[in-house]
Amino acid sequence: MILEAVMLQVKQGMEEEYEEAFREASKIISAMRGYLSHELQRCMEVKGKYLLLVKWETLEDHTVGFRQSKEYQEWKKQLHHFYDPFPTVEHFEKVFL
Structure with a gap:
């Protein structure tokens, strides 16, 4: 399991609109x-600061499967x-429980 962690800064005054757009993009x-x-x-x-955490089975599921998909283009358009x-995306792997 890989954990994608992204610190997001949303433009001032757009927080409510962002949260609604994120709910839709979550699909x-x-x-x-x-x-x-x-x-x-x-x-x-x-x-305006948010933390997005996404769990993926593998790194490639995110970096290739999602990021190189047509669905990612829609994600980008919405968010x-x-x-x-623009945020920096980092990936983490569990060291121990």
Whole structure:
């Protein structure tokens, strides 16, 4: 299992619109091969800051299967215009329980 972690900064004043768009876009990612689960967390200290955590079966399920798919193009269309700056995506693997 791979954990994708993304710190997101949403443009000021667009937080509600983003959360609604994310709810809709969640249908896209949750239908992808290798997808296990995801959650979006809102920062309590910094307005507009979010943490996205996605669990994938393998790294390639995200980096190839999702990122190189036509579904990813729709994901980008629905969500990427909200971000400033554009986020960095990192992947983690469990060391131990």
